[in-house]
Amino acid sequence: MASPNIYPNGAGGASGDRFATDAPLYSSGLVYYLHSGTGSDSNSGLEREKPLATIGQAITNTSAGDIIIALSGHSESLAAQVPFAKALTVAGEGTGSSRPKFTCNGSGIDMFNVTAAGVRFRNLYFPASTAAGYRVTIGAAGAEVDGCYFEHGATDSPQAVYIATNGNNARIANTTFVVTSTTTRPGGAIRVANAISDLTLDTVVIDGGTVGWDNPFAFLGGAAITRLAALDIDLLRGSDISLATGTTGHVTIRNKTGSSRIVWAA
Numbered sequence: 001m002a003s004p005n006i007y008p009n010g011a012g013g014a015s016g017d018r019f020a021t022d023a024p025l026y027s028s029g030l031v032y033y034l035h036s037g038t039g040s041d042s043n044s045g046l047e048r049e050k051p052l053a054t055i056g057q058a059i060t061n062t063s064a065g066d067i068i069i070a071l072s073g074h075s076e077s078l079a080a081q082v083p084f085a086k087a088l089t090v091a092g093e094g095t096g097s098s099r100p101k102f103t104c105n106g107s108g109i110d111m112f113n114v115t116a117a118g119v120r121f122r123n124l125y126f127p128a129s130t131a132a133g134y135r136v137t138i139g140a141a142g143a144e145v146d147g148c149y150f151e152h153g154a155t156d157s158p159q160a161v162y163i164a165t166n167g168n169n170a171r172i173a174n175t176t177f178v179v180t181s182t183t184t185r186p187g188g189a190i191r192v193a194n195a196i197s198d199l200t201l202d203t204v205v206i207d208g209g210t211v212g213w214d215n216p217f218a219f220l221g222g223a224a225i226t227r228l229a230a231l232d233i234d235l236l237r238g239s240d241i242s243l244a245t246g247t248t249g250h251v252t253i254r255n256k257t258g259s260s261r262i263v264w265a266a
Contacts, residue, residue: 011069012048016093018122020069020242022237029065029076032249034100036057055082055090055102061089064116069093070100070124070174079106087118092147094117097125099149104129110137110162120144126160126182127152135160138167145172152177153204154184159191159220163199167192177218179209179237189218189239197226200242201233210260215240217263225249235260 009022010030010133026029033039033051045052048069055153058068064086072094102124104111111133112121117140126135128151136145138161150160160177163170177189178203186193189206192199206218218239220230224246231252235241238258241251245265253262 005030007031011077011091011256013071013093015071015095016072016099017091018227019067020093024110024196026246027065029063029067031063031069032058032071033071034246036076037070037073038071040238044249046158047164059084059086059088062086062099064088067091072098072100073074074100075102075103075252077103077105079131079159080102080104080113081110081113081137082111084112084114084119086116089120090115090124091120092123092125092242094123096227099123101125101236102135103127104133104135105131106133107131109133113137114138114143115140116141117141120146123146123147126150129155130158131155134158134162137162137164138170139164140166140220141168141170143167143170145170150175150177151180152189152213154181154186154188155184155185156181157214159188161190163190163192163194163196165194166196167194168196169198170196170198171200171202172204174204176205176207178205178207179211179213182210185211186261188213188215188220191220191222192244193222195223199225199228199249201228201230204230205234206236206241207234210237212238216240235262
């Protein structure tokens with residue numbers, strides 16, 4: 001077995017996700033750095049002072065098990081699908097709106113398309129899209145969306161997170177979905193399109209903003225979920241949950257406002 005890579009000061013971050021700030025860090029893989037302003041795709045990305053510029057190049061440079069640290073202030077507008085076909089962690093530095101931003105600018109695309117098991121997105125900011133597409137599509141087991149923030153603007157007709165066939169054991173935690181449009185109602189927050197098992201939602205805020213959702217079921221369980229564990233969910237300003245026939249598990253609501261409801265088919 002190869003020796004782990006040891007980072008005595010961790011990834012060197014002062015704020016943001018634990019992968020960015022905790023020290024020391026022991027990893028079987030390598031740490032790569034990403035920043036659109038100071039980076040260049042001609043760099044290796046292995047030095048914090050010489051980051052890569054684009055998430056696409058970072059994925060090209062990495063191997064399964066590596067960590068991509070997106071530095072505070074990073075910002076990309078993505079017009080084409082970004083495939084995640086290997087187990088990677090993308091962790092953001094910064095807090096609030098200084099978190100790394102990834103904007104969907106491709107009509108009908110699956111912006112972050114997960115086809116490998118064990119992909120993790122942590123502490124990332126997804127502004128309202130400029131062209132309608134799914135922001136995160138999960139089609140493999142063990143995906144994680146943790147500490148992320150999704151804005152839903154007038155263009156966001158699809159749901160932000162789409163869980164498809166083979167998206168078992170997904171986890172969405174400490175994440176907010178909020179309508180920022182003041183005119184057109186966006187499509188929704190999360191959609192389960194095919195039967196899956198072992199979906200965890202933990203401390204998730206779904207907020208309809210001032211205009212609400214086009215489909216009131218902001219969480220649209222369109223197929224059976226076996227062993228759903230949804231804990232401390234906030235359903236705000238008319239954000240509803242729909243669960244399909246055959247869904248098993250439990251849901252606890254932490255806060256609720258407006259006409260929010262849960263419809264669980266028999």
